[in-house]
Amino acid sequence: MAKEDYEVIIGLEVHCELSTKTKIFCSCPTEFGGEPNLHCCPVCMALPGSLPVLNEKVVEYAVKAGLATNCSIAKNSKNDRKNYFYPDLPKSYQISQFDLPLCYEGQVNIDIGDGEKTIRIERIHIEEDAGKLNHDDYGRGSFVDLNRAGVPLIEVVSKPDLRSSLEAEAYLRKLKSIFEYIEISDCKMQEGSLRADVNVSVRKKGTEKLGTRTEMKNMSSFRSIVRAIEYEANRQIEVIEEGGTISQETLRWDDVSGKTFSMRDKEDAQDYRYFPDPDLAPIILSDEYIDNIRIGLPELPESRKKRYLNDYELSEKASEFVTSSKYYSNLFEDAIKVCNNPKSASNWIMSDIARILNEKEQEPDEIPFSGENLGELVKLIDDGKISSAIAKKVLVEMFETNKKPSVIIEEKGWIQISDEGAIKEVVLKILSENPQSIADYKAGKDKALGFLVGQAMKETKGKANPQMLNKLFIDELKK
Numbered sequence: 001m002a003k004e005d006y007e008v009i010i011g012l013e014v015h016c017e018l019s020t021k022t023k024i025f026c027s028c029p030t031e032f033g034g035e036p037n038l039h040c041c042p043v044c045m046a047l048p049g050s051l052p053v054l055n056e057k058v059v060e061y062a063v064k065a066g067l068a069t070n071c072s073i074a075k076n077s078k079n080d081r082k083n084y085f086y087p088d089l090p091k092s093y094q095i096s097q098f099d100l101p102l103c104y105e106g107q108v109n110i111d112i113g114d115g116e117k118t119i120r121i122e123r124i125h126i127e128e129d130a131g132k133l134n135h136d137d138y139g140r141g142s143f144v145d146l147n148r149a150g151v152p153l154i155e156v157v158s159k160p161d162l163r164s165s166l167e168a169e170a171y172l173r174k175l176k177s178i179f180e181y182i183e184i185s186d187c188k189m190q191e192g193s194l195r196a197d198v199n200v201s202v203r204k205k206g207t208e209k210l211g212t213r214t215e216m217k218n219m220s221s222f223r224s225i226v227r228a229i230e231y232e233a234n235r236q237i238e239v240i241e242e243g244g245t246i247s248q249e250t251l252r253w254d255d256v257s258g259k260t261f262s263m264r265d266k267e268d269a270q271d272y273r274y275f276p277d278p279d280l281a282p283i284i285l286s287d288e289y290i291d292n293i294r295i296g297l298p299e300l301p302e303s304r305k306k307r308y309l310n311d312y313e314l315s316e317k318a319s320e321f322v323t324s325s326k327y328y329s330n331l332f333e334d335a336i337k338v339c340n341n342p343k344s345a346s347n348w349i350m351s352d353i354a355r356i357l358n359e360k361e362q363e364p365d366e367i368p369f370s371g372e373n374l375g376e377l378v379k380l381i382d383d384g385k386i387s388s389a390i391a392k393k394v395l396v397e398m399f400e401t402n403k404k405p406s407v408i409i410e411e412k413g414w415i416q417i418s419d420e421g422a423i424k425e426v427v428l429k430i431l432s433e434n435p436q437s438i439a440d441y442k443a444g445k446d447k448a449l450g451f452l453v454g455q456a457m458k459e460t461k462g463k464a465n466p467q468m469l470n471k472l473f474i475d476e477l478k479k
């Protein structure tokens with residue numbers, strides 16, 4: 001059988017660090033980094049006699065996440081102990097949630113260009129993060145840093161609804177976008193604030209039974225996740241085609257070699273012996289509490305998209321793109337307050353800004369300039385002060401220096417030439433240098449006009465007003 005006869009089934013368990021000021025069960029700061037073991041107390045270190053106290057903000061943020069992903073919220077849930085030994089987990093159990101998660105049965109929609117698809121969410125629960133092991137480069141051993149121990153997490157478990165690496169990426173981007181909109185996490189993947197455990201299995205198309213799955217833990221870049229899923233699905237298909245069987249195991253993805261390696265197998269043999277944490281009270285929520293959080297939710301991407309379609313008459317594609325990130329969307333809204341030109345502002349975001357970010361391998365939250373400055377750039381074009389060719393160069397400068405566009409064009413001498421006399425001079429010069437083009441134009445070759453305008457633009461280093469150039473060339477050619 002060929003590769004095309006197989007279907008890939010992907011499930012994601014997404015861990016997201018919540019941006020509360022303090023940890024989930026003590027008052028240590030959640031700040032990233034810092035001297036090892038500085039953000040620590042007896043609770044973080046699991047000293048005998050220390051007792052956890054649940055941070056109410058964690059519950060609030062998790063409920064926000066649940067409501068924003070269309071989950072039901074449990075009015076009665078609890079914390080459980082998940083028992084396992086690992087050196088970065090001083091209690092030898094993680095406080096998590098087992099059978100009564102805070103949020104359950106939600107869904108989000110994704111669109112990878114072939115229409116909307118609903119991805120079901122099984123549950124969202126709260127839990128504590130573990131510490132970190134720093135392995136010494138000189139073989140002197142491994143050092144434990146407990147600064148991250150007790151940082152609050154939500155874990156979002158999807159149903160196995162994803163069918164390709166692209167769908168997995170779109171789903172993860174959607175979650176990231178929603179969590180940024182509702183401001184529960186900074187979602188910085190490079191700092192591990194958002195990471196995913198990726199489950200992959202394959203089955204022959206048309207069959208019902210799910211194949212044996214493998215799991216890759218703690219993946220924190222979109223690119224690695226896409227590559228790892230593709231590699232792992234192909235590997236599984238090859239094993240099956242050669243008559244072998246897939247064993248359920250945890251794999252490690254190696255970005256350099258582009259391969260997966262076995263870490264430990266028989267994952268299911270792991271028995272976490274969950275039981276309710278006797279040190280923590282059950283989490284009981286009232287309808288009023290949940291409704292208050294629901295009322296306080298900010299406008300979500302779907303609603304913004306509708307508004308952009310109706311109020312600003314943006315295209316479906318533009319509305320989807322601009323609202324895909326809170327940072328794009330806010331940039332857009334601030335820009336149009338200045339330039340009052342939604343179409344142009346959205347075009348700049350979709351084309352040049354997205355392209356530059358892509359080249360720099362950056363995310364929308366790293367755009368260095370404000371929406372006001374983007375608005376000013378659009379206004380400068382609309383007012384005829386700069387051409388769009390110059391505006392592209394101004395944008396590159398805005399990424400480098402974060403100066404106001406008006407200051408950049410002043411400093412660089414990029415202000416558009418709109419003086420008719422000056423432009424006419426250039427037109428006459430270019431015409432005298434290109435008699436063949438005049439003949440071509442008169443013979444009905446309209447392309448010749450484009451060539452002449454191009455030459456004049458070159459002559460003025462892109463500063464001539466293009467509408468004026470066009471008009472003056474036509475006037476002269478008609479003589």
Ligand code: ZN
Binds near residue numbers: 023028040044150
């Ligand atoms: Zn602490």
Ligand code: MN
Binds near residue numbers: 015127155
């Ligand atoms: Mn977890």
